[in-house]
Amino acid sequence: MAKSVGKKDVGLLKSVEERALHKKEEDYHKQRQIPYFHKDCVSNILLRLPLESLQHARFVCKPWYNIINNDLFIDTHLRSSESVLIFQKIVPNEIIHQFSSTVMPQEHPNTFSVEQSFLQSQPAPIIWQPVTNRRSRLSMQYMEFGEGKSKLGEYKLSCLGIIRATCNGLILLDNKLKRGGLVVMNPVTRKLTALPLGTLYPPERQSYGFAQSDTSKQYKVVHLFRDELGYVNCEILCLGTRNWREVNGPSFGLFGWLGYSPVSALGGLHWIPHIDRSDYIVSIGVDTENFQTTQLPKSCRTHDRIIEMGGSLCFVTHEGLSIDIWNLSGAVWTKQYSITRGSIIDLVPLLSLRISGDVIFRREEDGSFYAYDFKVEIMRKIEMDHKCFPRIGSYLPHVNSLVSWEAAQAISD
Numbered sequence: 001m002a003k004s005v006g007k008k009d010v011g012l013l014k015s016v017e018e019r020a021l022h023k024k025e026e027d028y029h030k031q032r033q034i035p036y037f038h039k040d041c042v043s044n045i046l047l048r049l050p051l052e053s054l055q056h057a058r059f060v061c062k063p064w065y066n067i068i069n070n071d072l073f074i075d076t077h078l079r080s081s082e083s084v085l086i087f088q089k090i091v092p093n094e095i096i097h098q099f100s101s102t103v104m105p106q107e108h109p110n111t112f113s114v115e116q117s118f119l120q121s122q123p124a125p126i127i128w129q130p131v132t133n134r135r136s137r138l139s140m141q142y143m144e145f146g147e148g149k150s151k152l153g154e155y156k157l158s159c160l161g162i163i164r165a166t167c168n169g170l171i172l173l174d175n176k177l178k179r180g181g182l183v184v185m186n187p188v189t190r191k192l193t194a195l196p197l198g199t200l201y202p203p204e205r206q207s208y209g210f211a212q213s214d215t216s217k218q219y220k221v222v223h224l225f226r227d228e229l230g231y232v233n234c235e236i237l238c239l240g241t242r243n244w245r246e247v248n249g250p251s252f253g254l255f256g257w258l259g260y261s262p263v264s265a266l267g268g269l270h271w272i273p274h275i276d277r278s279d280y281i282v283s284i285g286v287d288t289e290n291f292q293t294t295q296l297p298k299s300c301r302t303h304d305r306i307i308e309m310g311g312s313l314c315f316v317t318h319e320g321l322s323i324d325i326w327n328l329s330g331a332v333w334t335k336q337y338s339i340t341r342g343s344i345i346d347l348v349p350l351l352s353l354r355i356s357g358d359v360i361f362r363r364e365e366d367g368s369f370y371a372y373d374f375k376v377e378i379m380r381k382i383e384m385d386h387k388c389f390p391r392i393g394s395y396l397p398h399v400n401s402l403v404s405w406e407a408a409q410a411i412s413d
Contacts, residue, residue, distance in 0.1 A: 043067050047077055051188060051400050071407050078168060078401045082146075082355045084153070086166060086187075086398035088138040091158055111139075112190050114159040115177055136160055140187055142398060145353060145360060145371060145382065152385040153400075155187045162393050165210035165221075167264060169401030172210045172221060182208075182221070184239065188400050198235055198244045201225040207258035209269035211286045219405045220286055222269055224249070224258055232258070236289060239405045250291040254282050261394065263306050265313040266328070276302050297326050297333040303345070303364070308397070309352035316349040316359070323347065323372075325359075339372050341379060351397035362395065 046068060049057060054077075058068040067073055139158045144151045161174025161183065169188065175181030180200040185192035209222035221237045223244075234249040256274035263270045270283045278300040280293045296315055304317040315326040315333065318341075325337040341347060347361040347370060360382075361370040369382040 043073060047073070047080060051081075054402075055188070068402070074402045074404075074407070078399065078403055080355070081169075081399050081401055082144070083351055083353045084142040084144050084398050084400060085350060085360070085395040086140065086142045086163065086171070087395045088140055088163060088393055091137045091139050110156055112155075112157045114157070114161070114173065114183065114185070114192065117190075117192065118175075118177055118194065138162075142400065143385070143395070145358065145369075146356070148371070148380050149383045150369060150385050157187055157190065163396060164208040165261065166396050166398045167210040167212060167219065169399050169403040170210070170219065170405060171398070172208055184219075184221075184405060186401070186403060189402060189404070191404060193239075193405075195221065195237060195239075196242060196244065198223055198237065199225055199233070201227075205258065207260075207262065207271065209262040209264070209284075211264040211269055213286050214267050215287050222262075222284060224255075224271075226255070226258065234284070234291075247289045248291070250282050250284075250293075254293065260305075261396065263308055263313065265308040265311065270306055270313060272300055272306060274300075276300075281306060294328070294331055297335070303348050305349045307349050307352055307359070309359070310357065314352070318345065318347075323349075337374070339377075339379060344370075350395055354399065 042064070046054060046057060046064065054068060058065045137158055137160060140155045140163070142153045142155070144153060159173060160176035163171050163173055164182070165172040169186055171185050171187060173183040173185055175183045175194055178194070178197065180197055182195040182198075183192050184195060206223065206225040209224075210219070211222070212219050219239045221239070223235045223237070224232055225235075226232050231252055232249050232255045234247050235244045236247055237244045254273055255271070256278075258271075259275065260272045264286075267287060268283045268285045270281050272278050273280070273282050278296065280295050282291060282293055284291050298317060298319075300315070301318065304315070306313060306315050308314070309325070309327075313328045314336070315328070317324050317326070319338075321341060321343070323339040323341050324335055325339070326333040327336045344363065346364040348364060350360045350362055352359050356373075358371045358373055361372070361379075362368070363370065369384065370379055371382055372379045
């Protein structure tokens with residue numbers, strides 16, 4: 001009887017070993033059928049994926065996750081991504097509910113709320129927060145341009161604050177849970193951080209700039225504000241240190257108003273300082289943190305603007321029946337292009353696309369968009385996405401990216 005049981009055990013063990021060997025051979029043949037791709041080849045393929053697909057692709061397997069989260073991949077993706085216009089619209093038909101002592105809106109499924117994210121991260125219940133209403137909540141969207149058409153993109157993200165500035169895929173956002181506070185956020189990755197309070201002034205008496213240092217790679221927030229005596233003061237926050245520092249502001253009388261958003265180019269932030277008839281721009285070096293003025297080639301009128309174009313600072317101005325584009329080199333402006341615009345007089349330049357180079361204009365009369373194609377030298381009206389909604393605030397140049405301010409901090413450290 002014992003011998004019979006022993007034979008059964010040996011037979012069972014042999015059967016298990018044979019099945020394991022057979023499974024190993026099957027797995028080997030399956031692997032032989034799957035083509036091998038070099039890591040650089042996989043990286044090159046992933047770079048061509050739409051950003052939404054790229055977000056999902058990072059969780060396919062560990063090698064893909066490591067590739068997509070690599071700093072070199074993120075930087076390469078940023079450089080190869082086309083510009084968009086980011087804007088905000090009012091969220092319709094909000095449902096308000098109350099929990100604890102805070103009034104917050106009911107979110108739609110799959111919508112990320114900036115404020116609720118902060119509330120959930122608090123270690124203790126918040127005693128007081130501002131009360132929101134049905135008209136105050138905003139969603140973020142972006143507009144892509146290509147082949148004479150526009151396409152509307154959704155971040156599925158809502159907030160109470162207005163976007164103040166953008167840089168490399170990061171946005172500077174009002175923090176409505178703390179009066180005068182700011183939030184730095186990547187709307188694609190939804191990673192965010194609250195900044196410490198700086199000097200508090202009404203929105204119409206201040207301006208924010210957001211830029212990255214060419215040398216340290218640190219991100220800096222530049223805050224201009226007009227005090228009660230009419231002086232424009234300046235404070236700067238480096239995201240690495242997270243402390244506001246007072247620096248010498250521009251000379252008295254240079255700014256007539258602070259309504260135009262600054263343009264980041266040539267290692268500095270640049271403002272048009274008057275609503276109409278500005279003869280110069282005011283700039284601050286991101287590294288030097290010193291202000292200077294540069295004379296414009298002609299007086300800047302209502303529909304004229306400065307834009308970043310191919311890494312350079314350009315002045316786009318209306319002249320007769322044409323639109324002239326001047327390029328700044330050192331302190332000298334050179335006329336680079338002259339665009340025939342016909343009888344349309346109210347085309348306001350918004351941005352130059354990073355990849356195609358087209359300049360996007362918005363017509364103030366009806367809100368329509370136009371693109372100038374330098375290759376064929378034609379100004380075309382853009383076919384609009386029918387899903388576009390009225391926006392609040394401004395259209396700001398942006399690029400969808402995976403960039404994090406923490407990576408830049410690690411490099412500088």
